[in-house]
Amino acid sequence: MPTVRSEPPQVLYSMPRDTSSTSPLDRSIRPELDVSVANLRKARLQIAAIVGEENIDSRIDEIKRHTGTEWSSHPGSPDEAPAAIVRPNSTEEVSGVMKVCNELRIPVVAFSGGTSLEAQFANTRRGVSLDLSRMDKILASHKDDLDVVVQPGVGYEQLNQALAEQELFFPPDPGPGAMIGGMIGTGCSGTNAYHYGTMKNWVISVTVVLPDGTVIKTRQRPMKSSAGYDLTRLFVGSEGTLGIVTEAVLRVTTLPRNIRVAVASFPSVRAAAECVGRVVQKGVAIAAVELLDETAIKCINESGATGREWLEQPTLFLKFSGTETEVSEEIQTVREMASLCGNIGFVFAQDEEEAEDLWGARKTMLWGSQALKKRDDDRTWITDVAVPMSRLPEIIELTKQELDQSGLSGAIVGHVGDGNFHAAIMYGEDERTLVEDIVHRMVHRAIEMEGTVTGEHGVGLVKRDYLPHELGQSTVDSMRRIKQAFDPLCLLNCDKVIRAEA
Ligand SMILES: Cc1cc2nc3c(=O)[nH]c(=O)nc-3n(C[C@H](O)[C@H](O)[C@H](O)COP(=O)(O)OP(=O)(O)OC[C@H]3O[C@@H](n4cnc5c(N)ncnc54)[C@H](O)[C@@H]3O)c2cc1C
Structure with a gap:
């Protein structure tokens, strides 16, 4: 029997004097x-x-x-x-x-x-x-549970080296040198996101120090849980504004097998993007697909990163993995899609080393693109947006046209399998307004196409003021x-x- 109390009820939680549910800036x-x-x-x-x-x-x-x-x-x-x-x-x-x-x-x-x-x-x-x-330790590895416990200073490359010894793999792959704390901070993704999803899909739990020093852990290690609010995902992508992540439980998966990398060239960025749309609509689960415009390919050629000259045309880097049968079926389907989109060359990396070089060159495109600088003190503005897949060819084409007409040097690259692409634009101090305008229009266009101001790089400082347009002021x-x-x-x-x- 519940006890009947005669005293007045205790205050269960105090209401702030402001009874509204949101905090407008004013x-x-x-x-x-x-x-x-x-x-x-x-x-x-x-x-x-x-x-x-x-x-x-x-x-x-x-x-x-x-x-x-x-x-x-x-x-x-x-x-x-x-x-x-x-x-x-x-x-x-x-x-x-x-x-x-x-x-x-x-x-x-x-x-x-x-x-x-x-x-x-x-x-x-x-x-x-x-x-x-300094907090760079892998604290535990649970192979049977497919998870690891790490500190925030562990680099994803270092983690994958350690996991490879157990035939395991952690897919999110942002910029070289990124560490788990910052990857959680930005809610990053990378070239593997089309197949494996983003950082949000790979963090099970985080230990967080809150601003007043309180330590919380968002959950234990089960693969799934409906226990309360999903604080884990609240911290992923919060850019260090809510708490400091000091430990994380991450999901891992088995190392991909039979990796093959192909390079497919197209007459235009639109044709390349259309090919990706067809592949995605068909549900072909390729491991990764990256778009590089002809400028990006030129940078790779000039950097000598792969030891081979690639056709300087809009290009898709395609990665396949799985069983041998799966890989050959996927290659067959993608080749058909590519030829429907006017494909003008489909070449395979000749060995594992060349495949790794190609992927490495894509990942370090930012440094390769420094060759486009007109002056030593030029800066690079890298911006990313994402749109629904069906709008991707149009937005990439418009952005490319605008970039070409601006007289600025720049390259378009992207993890296009999930509708996400980047523009890397070089500019001098006196060209800041010009580059700002290009970025501004690209971002607005993405929002108007029901997309987002950032697919993976996050909001930081510059993109804050676009959020009301994308999400609404009350949000x-x-x-x-x-x-x-x-x-x-x-x-x-x-x-x-x-x-x-x-
Ligand atoms: C060449 C290059 C390629 C890139 N490619 C990609 C890509 O493909 N995909 C992609 O998503 N990004 C990419 N990036 C961007 C970058 O690598 C990612 O944003 C990455 O997630 C940042 O990790 P970091 O460790 O460098 O974080 P930092 O830059 O150190 O920090 C990022 C944010 O997280 C916060 N933070 C850092 N540590 C913690 C912590 N312990 N707890 C809470 N908050 C924390 C910081 O305050 C900051 O707000 C690229 C960058 C470069 C230079």
Whole structure:
């Protein structure tokens, strides 16, 4: 029998005075952070007692590396440099650092591999860059359960090397050098996403230090769970704005077999994109498909990365894997689709080494494209959007035309199997407005086609103001409410994803 209580009911949860469900910008309170020299000195002493003085770094070159890159969409400025880099070694140390920063109101930005492209790790409010690279251990590998437990500073390439010894594989493959913490931060994907899905599909659980130092774990290790809100997926793609990931349980799969790589050339980017549309509509589960325009192929030829001259035409790099029968059936179907789209060459990598070189050249296209620079101090703007598959040929063609007419050098590449493509555009300081206009129109076009402002690179600083157009103002305001619930002081990567103040 339930006990009958005579006392008044206890308050179960307190309602905030504001009874609305969203947080519009005009009702947001300006974050009160304190980066005065005296306060930073005080913080430094307390943080040194937690991580050790040797793990606090203020060397100029390291500060620069933690401020931005020349291929970030936001050029960055000395005002956005961190006052110091802190390198913790455990969840407890991260929690201790956050307690100090919470108490002293010092802003913090998490940093893993530093390869993100939308200024995600710029310290817009100075403060601390929390570099997780010392936390680089694979803590457990459960082959029977197909999962691993890792720290945030583990690189995906390092993880795959270790997994290969057990015939296992972790598919998300963003920029070389990226680490699990930052990959969770951006909700990345890469060339394997068409077949395997994105980072969101490969994170089972995360251990997170919240802005006030509280440590939470979002769930245990089962492949599925309906236990409460899906906090795991809330943190994936949150760009370090809600908490610091200090451990993750990741799904892994078996190593792909019988890999074959083919290079198919087409008369136009539209024809190449149409071929991909046909392959996807037919449900052919190829391992990966990448589009490169003729400029991108020229860069690969000039870099000498593959030791062979490829036809400088819009091209698809195709990867097949599976049983031998599956691979030969897929190749047969894709060849048929390609020829229906005016394919003008279908060549296979002659051996494993050439296949790896080709894929490597695609992955490092950004560096290959540096050859397109007209001046040494030109910068690169890499932007990505994604649209429903049926709109892909049209948006790629329009973007390509606009890029060609602008007089700027640039290449179009993309993980087109899921409707996602990138433009990498070189520009000088005096051409910033020109490149901004091209990116602006590309992003607007994607939204108008019921697409998204970013398929995988994330929002960071520059794309924040497109979100209301894509998602609606109330949706963005509800995101702001989530941010305020986790981080009421706006300590963590304040200014990223959504604006904290007008
Ligand atoms: C040549 C090149 C190719 C690329 N190709 C792809 C691609 O194919 N697909 C793709 O998706 N991206 C690609 N990228 C972009 C980039 O590699 C990804 O965004 C990647 O996920 C970033 O990981 P990182 O470790 O470098 O993160 P960082 O740049 O260090 O951080 C990224 C974000 O995550 C946050 N963060 C870092 N660590 C943590 C943590 N422990 N907890 C919480 N938040 C954290 C940071 O604050 C920041 O907001 C490419 C980049 C380059 C340079």
